[in-house]
C-alpha cells in the first residue's frame with residue numbers, strides 16, 4: 392500500500408541531503424536580484440531584505456520537509472458503519488507556481504467516502520498544506536492531495552476540487568484580474584457515481600449551501 396507515495400518521498404529526501412545550498416548562498420542570490428532590478432542592496436531599507444526573503448521562503452516551501460504518509464498514518468476504525476461522504480470545504484491555501492514562483496491563492500474542497508476507516512479531519516487540511524507549500528502547478532497539486540488519501544485510506548472514493556487565482560496571470564503577463572482556475576480529481580465512486588460527483592461539485596460551485 393502507498394508504495395508510490397513512499398517511493399516518491401524517499402527520492403525527494405535523498406535529493407535534499409546532497410548539495411543543498413546554505414542560507415548565506417540564498418541571501419547572496421537575493422542581493423544579486425536586488426542589484427539586477429536596479430536598486431542598491433546596501434541602502435538602509437534593503438540591508439535586512441535578503442535574510443527576510445530567505446525566512447519567507449522557508450515558510451513558503453516548508454512542505455518539502457513534511458511527509459504526507461506520516462500525516463495519514465493514524466486512522467480510526469470505530470465508525471459504526473459510517474459510509475457517507477466526509478467533506479472538508481473551502482480550505483484556504485497559498486502556494487507558488489513553479490514557472491514564476493508567483494503566488495497561487497485559493498481554496499480546496501477535499502472529500503472521501505470511507506471504507507471502514509477515517510482520519511482526523513485536521514489531517515486533510517494538513518495534507519493540503521504539505522503540497523501547497525511547495526512549487527506547484529494547480530493540476531499537480533489537485534492530484535497530489537487526492538492520491539495519498541486513496542492510497543492510504545483505501546476509501547470508496549476521493550474527490551478534490553481546487554479554485555485558485557494565479558498571480559503570474561493577474562499581476563503580470565495577460566493581467567486578467569478576477570479569473571480563477573478550477574481543477575478537480577475524482578477517484579472511485581466520485582468518478583463513477585454521478586450522484587456522488589454532483590453532490591460534491593455542488594458544494595464547491597455554491598459553497599453557501
Ligand SMILES: [Zn+2]
Nearest residue numbers: 488490491559
Ligand atoms: Zn506562473
